[in-house]
Amino acid sequence: MTHLELTNISKQFGQTTVVQDFNLDVKTGEFVSFLGPSGCGKTTTLRMIAGFEIPTTGKVLLGDADITDMSPNQRDVGMVFQAYALFPNMTVAQNIGFGMRIHKEPESAIKERVAEMLALIHLEQKGNSYPSQLSGGQQQRVALARALANRPKVLLLDEPLSALDAKIRVSLRAEIRAIQRKLGITAIYVTHDQEEALSISDRIVVMFDGKIEQVGTPFEIYNFPQTAFVASFVGTLNTTDAEVVNPAKKLIKIDGVQLETAEGLEDKKKGDKIKIAIRPERLNFASVEKKANLFDSTIENITFLGSVVRIQVKVGNNRFNMDTFNNPFLELPKIGAKEQITCSREAVLILNS
Amino acid sequence: MTASNVVKRDAPSARPAPYKFSWAWLGVMPFFLFAFMFLIYPSSTIALGSFQDSNTHGFTLQNFVHLLNNPNLVAAYWISIKISLITSLGGGIFGFLLAYAAIRGGLPPFMRSSLMTFCGVASNFAGVPLAFAFIALLSPSGVLTGWLRAMGYNPYFHGFQLYTFWGLSIVYMYFQFPLMVLVIAPAIDGLRREWLEAAENLGATSFQYWRYVAFPILLPSILGTMILLFGNSFGAFATAQALTGGQINLVTIMIGAQLRGDVLGDAGLGYAMALGMVVVMAIAITGYTVLQRQSERWLQ
Amino acid sequence: MKRGGVIWSWFWMILGILYFFLPLVATFIFSLKAKLGVLSFLSYEQLFNDNDFIRGFSYSIMWGVLTIIVGILIFFPTAYWVRMRLPQFRTAVEFVTLLPFVVPAIVFVFGLVRTFSHPPFLIVDSPALLVLAYVVLIMPYMYRSIDTGLRSIDVRTLTEAAQSLGAGWGTILFRVILPNIRVSIISGGFLGFAIVMGEYILAQYLAKPAFAPFLAYLIQQKAYEPAAATIVSIALTWACMGIIQLVGRGGGQAQIAGGH
Numbered sequence: 001m002t003h004l005e006l007t008n009i010s011k012q013f014g015q016t017t018v019v020q021d022f023n024l025d026v027k028t029g030e031f032v033s034f035l036g037p038s039g040c041g042k043t044t045t046l047r048m049i050a051g052f053e054i055p056t057t058g059k060v061l062l063g064d065a066d067i068t069d070m071s072p073n074q075r076d077v078g079m080v081f082q083a084y085a086l087f088p089n090m091t092v093a094q095n096i097g098f099g100m101r102i103h104k105e106p107e108s109a110i111k112e113r114v115a116e117m118l119a120l121i122h123l124e125q126k127g128n129s130y131p132s133q134l135s136g137g138q139q140q141r142v143a144l145a146r147a148l149a150n151r152p153k154v155l156l157l158d159e160p161l162s163a164l165d166a167k168i169r170v171s172l173r174a175e176i177r178a179i180q181r182k183l184g185i186t187a188i189y190v191t192h193d194q195e196e197a198l199s200i201s202d203r204i205v206v207m208f209d210g211k212i213e214q215v216g217t218p219f220e221i222y223n224f225p226q227t228a229f230v231a232s233f234v235g236t237l238n239t240t241d242a243e244v245v246n247p248a249k250k251l252i253k254i255d256g257v258q259l260e261t262a263e264g265l266e267d268k269k270k271g272d273k274i275k276i277a278i279r280p281e282r283l284n285f286a287s288v289e290k291k292a293n294l295f296d297s298t299i300e301n302i303t304f305l306g307s308v309v310r311i312q313v314k315v316g317n318n319r320f321n322m323d324t325f326n327n328p329f330l331e332l333p334k335i336g337a338k339e340q341i342t343c344s345r346e347a348v349l350i351l352n353s
Numbered sequence: 354m355t356a357s358n359v360v361k362r363d364a365p366s367a368r369p370a371p372y373k374f375s376w377a378w379l380g381v382m383p384f385f386l387f388a389f390m391f392l393i394y395p396s397s398t399i400a401l402g403s404f405q406d407s408n409t410h411g412f413t414l415q416n417f418v419h420l421l422n423n424p425n426l427v428a429a430y431w432i433s434i435k436i437s438l439i440t441s442l443g444g445g446i447f448g449f450l451l452a453y454a455a456i457r458g459g460l461p462p463f464m465r466s467s468l469m470t471f472c473g474v475a476s477n478f479a480g481v482p483l484a485f486a487f488i489a490l491l492s493p494s495g496v497l498t499g500w501l502r503a504m505g506y507n508p509y510f511h512g513f514q515l516y517t518f519w520g521l522s523i524v525y526m527y528f529q530f531p532l533m534v535l536v537i538a539p540a541i542d543g544l545r546r547e548w549l550e551a552a553e554n555l556g557a558t559s560f561q562y563w564r565y566v567a568f569p570i571l572l573p574s575i576l577g578t579m580i581l582l583f584g585n586s587f588g589a590f591a592t593a594q595a596l597t598g599g600q601i602n603l604v605t606i607m608i609g610a611q612l613r614g615d616v617l618g619d620a621g622l623g624y625a626m627a628l629g630m631v632v633v634m635a636i637a638i639t640g641y642t643v644l645q646r647q648s649e650r651w652l653q
Numbered sequence: 654m655k656r657g658g659v660i661w662s663w664f665w666m667i668l669g670i671l672y673f674f675l676p677l678v679a680t681f682i683f684s685l686k687a688k689l690g691v692l693s694f695l696s697y698e699q700l701f702n703d704n705d706f707i708r709g710f711s712y713s714i715m716w717g718v719l720t721i722i723v724g725i726l727i728f729f730p731t732a733y734w735v736r737m738r739l740p741q742f743r744t745a746v747e748f749v750t751l752l753p754f755v756v757p758a759i760v761f762v763f764g765l766v767r768t769f770s771h772p773p774f775l776i777v778d779s780p781a782l783l784v785l786a787y788v789v790l791i792m793p794y795m796y797r798s799i800d801t802g803l804r805s806i807d808v809r810t811l812t813e814a815a816q817s818l819g820a821g822w823g824t825i826l827f828r829v830i831l832p833n834i835r836v837s838i839i840s841g842g843f844l845g846f847a848i849v850m851g852e853y854i855l856a857q858y859l860a861k862p863a864f865a866p867f868l869a870y871l872i873q874q875k876a877y878e879p880a881a882a883t884i885v886s887i888a889l890t891w892a893c894m895g896i897i898q899l900v901g902r903g904g905g906q907a908q909i910a911g912g913h
């Protein structure tokens with residue numbers, strides 16, 4: 001069931017088009033991330049859902065209601081800001097209860113709900129503290145509780161973890177996801193951190209330059225990127241140019257090396273130039289396991305990254321990164337050695353654009 | 354050989370710390386010397402003089418008694434307080450509205466910098482030139498008076514007088530509201546946009562946002578600055594002197610008369626009045642500083 | 654910003670502009686009325702030919718320049734030293750810089766006259782006293798300006814770099830640090846200058862030639878020249894503020910004491 005529907009959304013500021021052709025259906029209880037670099041339009045789109053910007057074209061439907069032109073204080077959405085935006089003159093409890101107070105709910109109901117929220121974010125003791133007395137992570141949790149206390153239909157989060165340091169980011173994002181699951185609330189999460197998006201989303205909307213590049217589950221986005229941008233933005237990637245040899249037999253060649261692909265050559269002719277990508281972890285030494293594709297390479301560099309060993313190899317004129325799991329008992333080749341590298345057909349990703 | 358013996362033998366002798374200190378303190382000596390000679394000492398002679406009998410130079414509280422028993426002087430304090438209250442409230446409110454309009458009111462951005470320049474000029478414009486400008490504007494032969502009369506309305510027939518308390522209040526406002534604008538602008542800047550958006554997001558109307566969020570946050574700043582304005586008006590002299598020729602009964606005018614040698618009774622009375630002024634100003638500055646610190650905590 | 658709100662903004666703004674400009678416009682018109690029946694710059698001619706004006710004006714400029722120079726010489730090294738070596742003195746120094754606000758000019762001059770009218774400090778008639786008194790008057794603004802400037806640059810690193818290259822204190826202060834806080838010095842300096850130019854009380858009661866006492870006298874004597882003089886003084890203040898805006902971010906420095 002579609003809970004939140006964005007149809008044909010676009011936004012122009014003067015002559016600049018910041019968002020265009022944005023279409024998305026979000027199901028109830030779904031956790032969707034908008035992922036992309038700064039300036040890609042993800043925050044603007046979020047703000048259009050919240051009502052802080054009005055779309056130039058298109059509609060925003062929440063449930064059955066058309067909220068496109070509604071003022072922000074009439075929509076039933078809850079927003080968590082990057083800079084927490086807690087009211088400094090109010091205690092934590094007063095901040096959380098603010099929305100209910102505005103809606104003139106009875107004091108007893110407010111008290112109960114605030115206690116409930118404090119328990120949800122594990123800050124039961126901090127009800128009477130002021131925001132300035134809390135750490136960044138704690139403030140963000142209060143901001144989350146404040147947005148949720150109002151029982152919004154949709155929860156919007158605008159890069160809520162960007163201002164926090166790495167360790168807190170990781171634990172807090174898991175907490176946010178857990179709370180969202182527990183409450184079953186629909187959530188839209190804006191971030192530029194692809195690891196964050198991959199780890200907590202049901203679906204990811206990858207955006208670039210105001211347009212949607214791809215919508216899919218984290219698994220799909222990572223393993224089956226449809227455009228060069230998605231492939232390079234999400235995870236590390238080896239990209240190179242290739243030439244189609246035989247579309248029917250699914251053969252291409254890079255620098256004279258022939259590769260088999262699994263699919264994606266339907267609309268190509270012999271001689272077409274395409275862009276392909278291979279994930280580093282899909283390459284391996286042929287001596288360990290043999291897959292469909294084999295090519296010769298020279299070892300150029302070996303970097304020990306802890307659990308992963310990144311080996312840089314030269315294949316023809318291309319440099320590829322190859323990631324293997326750290327294995328203390330596996331003898332790694334020396335720099336300059338010639339090794340045979342292998343990868344499966346499915347590992348060769350054909351990119352559109 | 355016990356442990357303590359070993360310690361005693363091996364511990365290096367401690368050097369006295371102050372060796373470095375006295376040289377560094379020398380660096381701020383000029384400043385403190387200057388401040389003492391040309392500010393603190395002269396001001397304290399006023400304080401001292403107020404406790405001295407002008408003839409015998411013995412310690413006395415009589416000056417203050419005389420001050421409180423002199424209806425003219427007590428009235429001067431009341432009038433000074435009255436004008437300061439009126440112009441700090443009026444100037445404060447008007448200045449705040451103006452500052453908010455320019456900064457957050459949806460006006461074109463150049464309005465803000467223009468306003469800041471105007472206010473820099475206006476708050477500096479006090480004193481003799483300001484008095485004259487208002488004379489040129491609103492005196493019986495003033496320009497605005499002329500225009501109004503041409504339109505059939507003579508303010509002087511309706512009881513308006515420039516060289517009075519209310520006329521002076523209008524003139525004082527000229528440097529009060531710009532001062533408010535300049536001092537409150539950073540506080541308004543500190544009102545984060547996200548607070549407004551968060552409040553809207555939680556369902557608040559503009560009025561509710563003001564009532565529960567913006568106004569409480571700004572209150573310490575507004576109050577503090579109004580207190581500053583109060584002190585500013587209380588200590589003002591040249592404007593009143595130039596406008597009324599010393600005719601209006603303000604504490605500063607009285608002190609000025611004392612300085613010129615006009616007979617007021619005795620010098621000690623003048624000093625007592627001066628000390629009274631300093632006390633009022635000190636309370637004002639302290640109030641302002643305290644409130645300013647409070648507002649900074651929220652508007653960082 | 655909602656539509657209704659913007660209308661109110663314009664309302665207050667226009668009110669403010671009116672209130673601000675009317676006296677100025679009136680003064681300017683008044684200044685043009687010297688010649689009967691026609692608008693002319695006669696009053697300005699008379700003003701610039703008035704020796705008393707030239708005298709008062711040039712003396713004020715001189716007081717202003719001297720005040721700023723002395724101010725820099727006293728406040729800049731102090732602010733630097735407090736920041737570099739004596740942070741524990743910061744509160745005491747900042748307290749002292751606030752004191753001029755507590756002592757209104759009329760009381761201040763009262764104290765000055767009383768203190769310096771008797772030996773051994775019989776300098777009440779010396780121009781040096783006026784300049785030093787002015788330095789006290791602008792201390793809150795000038796010191797704070799310099800301090801803000803020092804806060805925004807890395808004083809310690811600059812000093813250490815200069816020292817490692819062999820510079821002495823004079824060089825460090827005036828050829829390394831000072832140029833880097835040019836903006837603050839100019840802001841504080843021009844503000845101080847504007848204050849001194851318009852100052853009345855100290856000049857009057859210490860009986861020194863200056864612009865504002867001259868203007869007060871002029872008001873009693875002439876009808877139209879004072880208007881011209883007022884316009885000149887406004888133009889000068891405007892120029893000072895304009896330069897401050899141009900040079901810096903045009904901060905919130907405001908006039909509290911002095912002049913009025």
